[in-house]
Amino acid sequence: MRRVRYESTGGPLFLEEAPVPAAGPGELLVRCEAVGVTLPVVRKVREAAEPIALGGEIAGEVVAIGHGVTRFRPGDRVTGLCFGHGYADFAVLHEAMASPVPGTASAVDAVALVRSGLVAFGALEAARPEPGESALVTAAASGVGHLALQLARVRGAARVVAAVSDAGKAEFVRSLGADEVVGYDAPDWGEPVDYALDAVGGDLLTPAIAALAPGGRLVAYSSGGGTVRAYDLLVGAKSVIGFQMALIARGEPQLYERWRKELWRLFAEGALRPAVHAEFALEDAAQAHGVIESRSNLGKVVLRP
Template structure:
């Protein structure tokens, strides 16, 4: 039996990383269709930073604690749950609350740990896997043989997107901002474009343009993305590090028959997330278990050092995922 209180990291003061503070909270109680997870590791993601800064509020009913993905052991099941039993090891997409010793989530948003992966590696999967699969495969409709460009190639999402696209038979290009990062994306099968030295528009135009672009930058990249898309190309937006506004010539969209779309994951319905989870079980988890898609971990921090983990992410020097160790394997 576990205590009714737990350690957690809360956003005591919205703003910089110093606003994160360790605190005590009641252990959450799983409701109908929910499970309670004793967290081993929690993934750190850009939305956590945005929430800490005060620009990404949790949806109604979600925990105010940051943390959108975690791995651990099921220690409680709510009414109506048949998929999981106490003692099962899972990786879970959370609505919030991952920076804590315990968290609850919808039972259908948890997945078994892929064979061969540790809990540490598994904690890096849910947020990135849900995001990449729903945007690159489902929304972006990536097909074998197509030319796929991903911006931010060494982010957790970027590295997942490169590997998924390669496994599906696409040709992949990725932008990165240093020789080290370019080497990292080359190592997992992408052609690197160093955006500090090269123009991705020129590079992709020489290849015939991109069929699909996954963009997390926004701002000045938006019109450049439109310019370099091939006929019937698709642009999928998932974040706006440079901001969400740009001036566009919509004639280019009409003439080339382009599709411009995007999504955010956290506000989607439980049913929508459950559908993505099923697709991951059916199609992505086998790719992970075969070794075609791997997890790259940049760094690990103790739960109490979450502020340092955020500083690492904000410095943009990371290659792959940043994780918090809560209780370990």
């Protein structure tokens, strides 16, 4: 089979021939039809001290199952998070991380919706939104952000502000329900909001907290780091809440599954529209990473093995 790999920090990515992996105990062997490209994986290629397996969201057909698998069988269509080599023709997926893909959805729909949607859904849950409140979503045109702004509206937000890195993304986020669009470098982000979902971190934390109304909540789910000054929280009785999807997946599987079902329900009803910026062939993985690095994507970037 074909597989994308790299040998040193920063790349380059290259295609190689590799043996088809075997499904171990509790695992599924999946023929990959779509692979989601994520910012955390792109960052690790650039920053990790040692090369990593290029994993992430995959979707496709189960071709073999390992000992102890009970929920799936060969021929089923699944999606899930692969922790090994996912940029490949075949990948191994642990049963606990897999979920079925409805017959009405494509593999591309699945990788654009499920993992990014779960992060967006969980971050929104952490914000404890109330109907009629106002929301701010940073990285609003990203794979997670464009779903988060739609979910905020579904959950009753009366006003949704989208923060984007480029003014050229304004039309896209407005088409998905944003009432207002602000650039990261804007000196004023408008009327304060009740809660913010921040996927950027770093230097953007300060203006995001400043955009909160008194008593406002910011949910930080970015891998971008950053520092929050205690004084900025004290003066407005504001709070920052950290959210990590892995803790839910490992510690609350029933909640994780409930959220997945809700995402598919909203998708089926047309209330949630995952957008795909572009699809790339496996051999063009470096170009796909370049789109994510440049922050030019409108929605999800997908590889098609």
